[in-house]
Amino acid sequence: MKEIETFLEDKKVRPTAMRVLIYKYMAEKEIAVALADIENAFTKADRTTLYRTLKTFEENGIVHQIDDGTGITKYALCDKGCNCEIEQDLHLHFHCLNCNETVCLTKHKIPHINLPEGYLAEDVNLVVKGICEKCSGQ
Template sequence: MIVKDQEMKIRELEKNLQEKNIRPTAMRLLVLEALLDQEIAISLTDLEKEVEKSDRVTLFRTLKTFQENGLVHSIDDGTGAPKYALCEDGCKCELERDLHVHFHCKECNETICLPKYKIPEISLPQKFISEEANLVVKGICGKCAS
């Protein structure tokens, strides 16, 4: 029964990657599985600890492939290392539609996606072209405030 459950899980992970036009290699499956297990955004260093038998370059390339294909988004939370989180279903990482607020807790150092809180549209001066936006609210999360 355990083997059958594992096979179903792998097929589901493969399907998730294929839907984003990402070839499902063993490493990509491991990284996706690790990201699915996270409730917070994760840095490359933290991902290294989660995925055994991996090297930093391969993990970085995997994350970049995921990002280029709209499976993950990166977050600059001001800590000096980008964090990565899975995109919501239906996300196309479009500035006007999909960007949301992130929260960085100063106590536990966790960064959390808040997809229900969208970044409002910002009207830029003529001939300015937006390529990315990032809104990070910093403070104390509910877990640490308790």
């Protein structure tokens, strides 16, 4: 708990009770979470607060947003040294069509993409959809 507070402070985010709890919640989940998920977990808190907390987290490099193609924005904690902004550091995301969960495959970096002349890449989003290991096997 104390570690979370200092971590947030390091990231220039004031560690309010709410923020610490949300961070803790996300750290315990291994999968990307939607705003609605957090909403269900913290029924006392207002949706707006959660929304803005995630926004603050994102702006300060604590979480990154994931567009997994479901139309619902998901969020996941950035890894220790995660520099989501840097192209070389981008990992891919996997969305399970069965359990509907989305995970960051942080070990899997996105291969370098060759673009036609004149195109400048700033960001890459790669989402693989299919069946996750939890659902595919016994």
